[in-house]
Amino acid sequence: MGRGGAEARRRAIVEEIYNETCANAVNGSDVERQLSLLEILPTGCDAIDELLGGGLRQGQLIEITGPSASGKTQLCLSAAASFAALDNRVVYVDTTGGFSATRIKQLHRGFFAEDAEKAVVEEHLDKTLNLIAVHKCHDVFSLLTLLSQLGEEASEDDNNPERATMGLLVIDSLSALLSPLLTKAHHQGYTIMATVAAMLRGLATTRKTAALYTNHTVSAGQDSLADDHGSNLKPALGTRWTAVPHRRIRLSKIPGTGWHSASIVYGVSAKPVKYRIGSNNIHGAPTQ
């Protein structure tokens, strides 16, 4: 075969690649149309919803950071209960044993009026609880496996109208799995962290799911500058992680009041809000 034949083949291949890639390009209005299909769903806490402009948006990554006992797990549980109560599948990755079905039940009761009929609540509770799948994950590799498989599962699942789609992915806490790997001595930890970040963002987009995860705080050391909250705490996943979430919410306790405050420290910001953890709900201050 002469040179001409090889050249023609090369051109044919290039053309094929061109056709394949360019078919995937979308224009602005397509993007906008797709965005309008995404839903914003409530977290079950009115104050946090207000902070986020309505709730968690599908396709977005929301980070919760804050010191211990500031309500991170409570917010995760509340969002899980709220999404499932609205017929969305929830995948809850529990790395620290914080998941409590009893608490989900309490929060679920809070979604109903005081005098709601018991049978109705119970039936709905059953449905809600069955929509939440809980994984106990104690190392990062099982998390990676899980994330990749949740991605693969997409193709079959999303075309099935009978099945509720995955609306929310919760990882509580992500930093508990990742922070042991982040040592100065090894770079591998950062590579794994970057992989997790890429997978999370990819998964949120392809599955059109909201992803909520927690990032605990660590002491930033004595000599570091204190932030405006008067504490010297910083998120455990460090500065390299900062740009991963679409939004980062910081929770903190307001000492001596029983109230907590939440503010957005990264992403589209809003006025800080106050909330309180009640026996069957998490609620903001009543509006005057």
Next chain:
Amino acid sequence: MDHAPGDWFQDSYALTSLALAPSTRSKLQRAGVHSARDVLRISGNSPSTLARECALTLDEANDALKAARFNGEGIALRGARSAAELLREERARWSVFTFCEALDDALGGGAASGEITELCGCPGIGKTQMAMQLSVSAQTPRAFGGLGGEAVYVDTEGSFTAERAMDMAEALAEHLGRCAKRCEDEDARREMEAALETCAPEAMLRGIHLFRCHEVTELLAALETLGEFIAERPKVRLVVIDSVAFHFRQDFQDMALRTTILSKMTNRLMSIATTQQVAVVTVNQVTVKPQRDGSARLVPALGESYAHACTTRVILSWENDERVAFVTKSPRLPQARARYAVTAGGIRDVRGSKRAAP
């Protein structure tokens, strides 16, 4: 079509997520099989049917079935449980009681299985006493509503004293004896009396497995083997680490390394707690933290990052010459406080603080 609860995640294993030989997979695909459930449905659990339907050899059909049945569970949602299942399980959870009713109420029954409960407080407040009390009361026979279990006690400080544990065991045996006498139901009493014979104080001490760890490496080694140790002794219901803080506060120069090892250790403890369904109780010390305004206050040791590690945190402290326990962190319990006393027989309620019976 009716679905059993939890069905949805079983049908969702795509054929591609099963570990199959490529040739087998493509044969299945050609036969129109899409998911693990299809494999099971077509075969009706018989490899020969599957082989016939999908033009596979019998060996291939066997592999495919095995993968669909077991590997499927090992894929995407391995070990996933629906919250409904977990709620049933949480209801069936047991707790190791502290013998102080007020504190047990605040903890929802005591130190719960599948969780890490941390006790922290200043020296002399009764952390070790509480830990020993828990190891003894884990052995309360079932006839008395106890767990009839055994305990693992990992001692890093050398503060476990057999004499003191003996005191508590004797007090418990005596208390149980009184309960048995007072019991009015004939059958129950006979059962209790039979149980009493097996729980002599010496027998209770035999049920406490003590690991004495002199340095951090030993502690880590002990925790590494603990899973197997417990698997061999299915009666173990409680693991106590007294204390976590001791070695970690003195053996480390490199703070980043300390944090790393601590969080690895916590993940290990958590997995022991959930996979073996035991209650894990850790003891932590307190440290002085200077405040911005120049004052100082006591905070649990091991720092901020470790604070996230426990499921439930109980802070023990003094309040007007009385010992008080505060439940400061828990995903399922409200914050609460309870008064308790350390007596000759172990941890008890403060006299006169018992609530009226409902």
